[in-house]
Amino acid sequence: MKREPDGEALALAALIRDMSAATTAAELAGVFVRGAIDAHRLSWGGCYWRDAAARNLLPLAGGHARADALPALALDELDNPLVYSLTAAQPCRVEHLGTLVDVGEGFERLRERLPRRGVLHVTPLFDSSMRAAGVLAVMGGAEEVQAWLVSLPWQLLLQAYGQLLARLQQADPAARSEPAKPGQRERAGAGRLLAAEFIGVSPVARSVRNELQRLADSSLSLLLTGETGVGKDHAAWLIHQASSRQGRFVPVNCAAIPKDLIESELFGVVRGAYTGAAQAREGLVAAAHGGTLFLDEIGDMPLDLQGSLLRLLNEKKFRPLGASREQGSDFRLICATHRPLQELIRDGRFREDLYFRLRQQVLHLPPLRERKEDLPALAAHILLQFNREHHRNVMGLSERALALLQAHRFPGNVRELRSLLLVAAERTAPGGWISARALADLQSVPHGVTSAGDELELLRTLWGTNNLPEAMTLFERHLLSDRLRRAQGSRRLAAESLGIPKRTLAHKCQSHRLDVGERTT
């Protein structure tokens, strides 16, 4: 039964009194967790805090389960929702705990003590330096958990609780233990980075995240496969960041560099190598020494250059254009493609020996439509970035907006989701939730095709221009983006439909910055 408003105010006042009287972190956590459970008819609550060695999350209090009966959770259980929320410093929600598999021993022991049904919601708690240092987890019916989350007094109390807890934890000598060893610290750092940047709660996303961590410290060549926009470029960058390689991450888009320049771009040139080479220029292979060379769209690498790449991989040596001596470069190679390389091999457009050399390890990133559970987390992440960058406070997606996204197939995968949300967020009033109407592009253009009316309107505007170059550029941009949408992101089909080589299309896309929201490192 819901409490009367006066009763609620009195209960809050009593809770604040008890919280201020608490002298230890465990006591405070117990008071707060029990208060939250009682006020919103939640079925379970628990509070955990990280140990100083950053190895475990240790239980401080549990409601409807004894805190000392709660297990410690190792921080390398990256897919444990409590660990995830701490390492990603973001809230995490799990609709059905039963669907989580292979999460880790600590999580299994915790799960035995949790109610069988209900939504689990985990909120990170921050220490005095604003680093996530603990978590508060609650379970209950979806409505009860939601009501607790949107209750303003409880959100304010939660903030106060986090600060009080951090202060008591700092004063508690038992909470200080020996510092982590360097290896452990690095592993925890890599885990934190992956949890914060590779978003997803589905079993598939979790297993990709584990793979990213496993692959980070290998020096074998890695081939990333998957449709356009699934996150191959993002994964390559994360693997580099999570690795202990001190050198640079050097991305090369093989489809965007004109064919006759790609060799000099990769291997560099010595002064006077050809007419116009007035200066020596270091190539990208040399720049990647000690770091990672990322060859994106490897399927577009010209056949003659594939031989040079193979030699480079086998001997770790290359010769800049016009140089008499070979040079060495120690880099880790990551390649990506959304094209089936085996088909290119069959057509004689890709060397099989190179293919085997590139695929010493393979990681496939599945399309978004096969992991729709990731949509809410990805959307929250994208909106958080939007709010931070634009100093806005768009709250999130309305239920109808989320349902609309869930029903969409996302041929352009995470990139498409990102573009849609950024436009919708721009259309949303400060402090508001993104409505289904703000996702108009998705509703009125179910397959991403602009209507004939839109096209006419555009032509009419361009027709009246007093700036021909600007109008031509605008027209080209609209046409390219429409063809790419019609071709469901396939640059090959879009290029064919426009009668231009794929390389030219890629070049144009780059100059029009058509990959909205892309990282360009």
Ligand SMILES: Nc1ncnc2c1ncn2[C@@H]1O[C@H](COP(=O)(O)OP(=O)(O)OP(=O)(O)O)[C@@H](O)[C@H]1O
């Ligand atoms: N799991 C994820 N978490 C956070 N952001 C992601 C994730 N997956 C993809 N993104 C974001 O989606 C966008 C598209 O990803 P990315 O460019 O890596 O795709 P891609 O597979 O390399 O595409 P293409 O084959 O067209 O080059 C980027 O802005 C990237 O940061």
